[in-house]
Each structure stands twice: as structure tokens, then as C-alpha cells.
Amino acid sequence: MVRWEPGTRERLQAAALELFAARGFEQTTAAEIAESVGLTERTFFRHFSDKREVLFHGQDQFLQVFIDGATAAPPGASPLEVIAAALQSAAVFFPDERRSFSRARQAVIDKNPALQEREQHKMAGLATAVAEVLRGRGTGEPAATLAAQSGATVFGIAFAQWIRDDETRPMADITSDVLQELVSLTA
Amino acid sequence: MVRWEPGTRERLQAAALELFAARGFEQTTAAEIAESVGLTERTFFRHFSDKREVLFHGQDQFLQVFIDGATAAPPGASPLEVIAAALQSAAVFFPDERRSFSRARQAVIDKNPALQEREQHKMAGLATAVAEVLRGRGTGEPAATLAAQSGATVFGIAFAQWIRDDETRPMADITSDVLQELVSLTA
Numbered sequence: 001m002v003r004w005e006p007g008t009r010e011r012l013q014a015a016a017l018e019l020f021a022a023r024g025f026e027q028t029t030a031a032e033i034a035e036s037v038g039l040t041e042r043t044f045f046r047h048f049s050d051k052r053e054v055l056f057h058g059q060d061q062f063l064q065v066f067i068d069g070a071t072a073a074p075p076g077a078s079p080l081e082v083i084a085a086a087l088q089s090a091a092v093f094f095p096d097e098r099r100s101f102s103r104a105r106q107a108v109i110d111k112n113p114a115l116q117e118r119e120q121h122k123m124a125g126l127a128t129a130v131a132e133v134l135r136g137r138g139t140g141e142p143a144a145t146l147a148a149q150s151g152a153t154v155f156g157i158a159f160a161q162w163i164r165d166d167e168t169r170p171m172a173d174i175t176s177d178v179l180q181e182l183v184s185l186t187a
Numbered sequence: 188m189v190r191w192e193p194g195t196r197e198r199l200q201a202a203a204l205e206l207f208a209a210r211g212f213e214q215t216t217a218a219e220i221a222e223s224v225g226l227t228e229r230t231f232f233r234h235f236s237d238k239r240e241v242l243f244h245g246q247d248q249f250l251q252v253f254i255d256g257a258t259a260a261p262p263g264a265s266p267l268e269v270i271a272a273a274l275q276s277a278a279v280f281f282p283d284e285r286r287s288f289s290r291a292r293q294a295v296i297d298k299n300p301a302l303q304e305r306e307q308h309k310m311a312g313l314a315t316a317v318a319e320v321l322r323g324r325g326t327g328e329p330a331a332t333l334a335a336q337s338g339a340t341v342f343g344i345a346f347a348q349w350i351r352d353d354e355t356r357p358m359a360d361i362t363s364d365v366l367q368e369l370v371s372l373t374a
Contacts, residue, residue, distance in 0.1 A: 080373055116311075117304035124307050142344045146369050149340040156336070157329045182333050185266055186373040 009047045009057075011037045016054040017101070020108040025051070025115065055105055055115065059122055066090040066126055066155075070133040079139050079147035084179055086130055086151055087158075091172035094162060103163045127152040154178045196234045196244075198224045203241040204288070207295040212238070212302065242292055242302065246309055253277040253313055253342075257320040266326050266334035271366055273317060273338055274345075278359035281349060290350045314339040341365045 015037045019028040030051050031041040048054050069089020073082040094102065109115040131148035139147065158175040161167060167174075202224045206215040217238050218228040235241050256276020260269040281289065296302040318335035326334065345362040348354060354361075 113308070117308045120307040120311050121300070121304045124303075142348070142365055142368055143372055145344055146340065146365070147372055149343070150337060150369070150372070153333065153336040153340065157332055161329070178329055178333070181329055182337070183373045185330055185334055185337070186370045 008039070008043065012039065012044060012047055013054055013057075013101070016051065017104040017108060021104060025108055025112050052115070052118070055108065056118065056122070062090065062093050063122075063126055063129060065093050067129050067133055070130050073137075075137075077137075079134055079143055080179075080183075082134060082137065082139075083130070083147050083151035083154070084176075087155060087175045087179060088172055090155060091170070091175055094159070094171040096170070099163065102159075103165075106163055123152045123156060126155075150182060154182055195226070195230065199226065199231060199234055200241055200244075200288070203238065204291040204295060208291060212295055212299050239302070239305070242295065243305065243309070249277065249280050250313055250316060252280050254316050254320055257317050260324075262324075264324075266321055266330055267366075267370075269321060269324065269326075270317070270334050270338035270341070271363075274342060274362045274366060275359055277342065278357070278362055281346070281358040283357070286350060289346075290352075293350055310339050310343060313342075337369060341369055 012033060016028070016033045019033055019036060028051065030044045030048075033051065033054070034041050034044040048057060066086050066089065070082050070086035072089070073085035077085065109119055127145070127148040129148075130151055131144045134144035134147055135141070154175065158171065158178045161174050161178070162169075162171045199220060203215070203220045206220055206223060215238065217231045217235075220238065220241070221228050221231040235244060253273050253276060256273035257269050259276070260272035264272065296306055314332070314335040316335075317338055318331045321331035321334055322328070341362065345358065345365045348361050348365070349356075349358045
């Protein structure tokens with residue numbers, strides 16, 4: 001079951017995730033999502049441009065939180081420290097009350113190659129944006145791109161751990177551990 | 188200009204890249220590609236299942252070369268050494284005579300978000316396969332996934348460098364340098 005706040009957008013999101021899980025993403029229409037919570041298709045499209053947006057809504061804010069963290073790192077921070085700052089900033093986007101939603105969302109994406117491609121494209125965009133922040137701070141290439149993509153890798157692995165059924169640790173702690181593991185790996 | 192061996196498949200590939208570059212990927216049909224080198228659409232489809240395959244043909248071999256390198260690393264090699272072995276093995280897939288083809292191919296992909304998503308999906312698949320090899324060699328998680336994804340990152344950055352207009356160094360040398368840079372970054 002997906003718990004979520006009771007606003008219209010959130011009701012539509014929760015309903016969509018239930019239907020995607022039960023019938024499959026491709027087999028579910030916007031109209032069916034809306035009807036399942038007593039709303040019209042027109043209301044659905046006031047909140048989301050299409051049914052994919054139910055899954056990817058909010059990604060601009062996530063990207064911004066990540067970039068803000070990198071930008072706010074102290075002057076003189078190493079590329080790895082900038083990435084650590086970005087990761088810690090992004091962790092606030094994943095509070096405990098979001099975990100059940102994130103789990104359900106990921107289960108839908110894992111079943112659909114086109115959605116996986118979109119998700120990977122999003123993470124690639126994240127790395128591109130953070131590399132630009134690093135270059136703006138004076139980091140050269142390939143170090144900027146390497147650090148940014150490593151940050152995206154750490155985020156992805158930490159997120160997969162965070163949504164595991166038996167996982168209760170906060171995202172910030174998991175992220176720190178995975179980043180430390182990357183350092184050990186290349187030591 | 189794309190130089191390539193004169194077999195039918197290769198003629199079709201070279202012709203497709205020229206047309207994709209001139210008109211755009213979406214605007215080019217399989218029939219037009221075939222006609223431009225005096226062949227029929229039917230011949231095209233004997234070599235490629237669709238026009239995307241012109242760009243992605245050979246990816247299974249590339250994946251296999253990468254995995255073979257990881258598998259063949261000496262027993263007791265660290266995860267990073269296994270990745271280094273995979274990268275060196277994969278470098279043979281990118282000899283100098285392939286460079287102009289790879290440049291032209293990448294230029295087409297860079298202009299088309301759907302093709303970029305497919306390319307990113309391919310790299311994600313590569314990392315998944317190499318992580319499996321590492322786990323088979325006794326590496327735990329998240330180290331196996333971290334190392335495999337870092338290997339994919341290093342490959343991607345090295346490849347982007349290899350196809351730069353002014354670049355003449357062999358892929359194996361560039362790959363070594365980028366891997367070394369990753370080590371420095373996390374030192």
C-alpha cells in the first residue's frame with residue numbers, strides 16, 4: 001500500500017501506482033487512474049501532462065537540490081567533497097515518509113524498459129549538471145565528469161539500498177557509507 | 188566522411204550514417220539508406236532488423252569483450268584490477284580504423300534523445316553484467332556494483348575523449364589515464 005498526503009495530485013499519484021502495479025504501466029490509462037479516485041480525466045491532465053509524469057514529476061526539484069548542495073560546498077572543497085555535499089543535500093529529498101512511495105514507483109519502473117531508459121537519462125542529466133558546477137569551481141576535465149558521474153553512481157546505489165524492504169536507515173547515512181565504500185575501492 | 192570496409196553491411200552502415208547526419212535520424216528511412224548505395228530495402232532488412240540496429244549492431248560483442256576481460260583477470264585481483272582488465276580488453280574493440288565511424292555514430296546519437304536513452308541503457312546493462320562477474324569472483328555489495336559502474340563511467344569518459352577531433356592516442360592509453368584519474372580523485 002502506498003501512503004501519501006491527501007491532496008488531489010497525491011491521490012492521483014497513489015492511485016496511479018496501485019494501478020500500474022496491478023495491471024502494468026502500459027495497460028493503465030489516465031482516465032482509469034482518475035476514475036479510480038472519483039475524478040475526471042480532465043482533472044488528471046490539470047496535474048500531469050501524461051501518465052509518465054506521475055512517475056517523473058518532481059525531478060526538477062530533485063536535480064536542483066543536488067546542484068544546490070554542490071554549489072554551496074565551501075570554497076577549496078575537493079571534487080569528492082563537493083560530491084559529498086551534493087549527496088547530503090539530496091538526501092533531504094528522501095525522508096522516511098517518502099520511502100513507501102519510492103518503493104512502489106521503482107517497482108513499476110523496474111518492469112518497463114522504456115521507463116528505465118528515462119530514469120537512466122535523468123541520472124545522466126544529473127551528472128552533466130553537477131560536472132558543470134564542478135568546472136565552474138575550477139575542476140578540470142576529466143576530473144569534473146568523473147566526480148559527477150561517480151556521485152550519480154553513489155546516489156543510485158544508495159537509493160536502491162534505501163528502498164529495500166528491510167531497510168530502515170536514513171538516506172543520508174546510507175549515502176555516506178556508499179561514498180566511503182567508493183573511496184576504499186580505489187584506495 | 189566515414190571510411191569503412193567495403194562489405195554490404197558496412198556499405199549500408201556508412202550510407203546510413205551519412206544520411207542520418209545530413210537529414211536527421213528520424214527523417215531517414217531504411218529504403219532511402221539502401222537506395223543511396225544501389226541496394227533494395229529487402230537487402231537492408233537482411234542485415235539489420237531496423238534502422239536503429241545500424242547504430243547498435245555489434246553491441247553484444249562489445250559487451251562480451253568487456254565481460255571476458257573481467258572474467259580473465261587473475262585470481263586475487265582487486266575489484267579495481269578486474270575493472271582495469273575489462274577496460275583493457277574492451278579497448279581492442281576500438282582500433283584506430285574504427286575511430287571515424289565511431290565519431291559519426293556518436294554525432295547522430297548526440298542529436299537524438301531516444302538514441303541517447305538507448306545508449307545509456309546499454310551502458311547500464313554493461314555495468315550490471317560486470318557486477319555479476321565481480322560477485323561471482325567473491326566481491327560483495329555494494330563494492331561489486333560500485334566498481335562495475337565506475338568501470339562504465341571510465342569507459343564512457345575515455346570513449347568521449349577517443350572520438351574527439353584532435354585525439355590520436357589509442358583507446359587503451361586513454362582508458363588507463365582516466366582510470367588513474369579516478370584513483371587520484373578519491374585518494
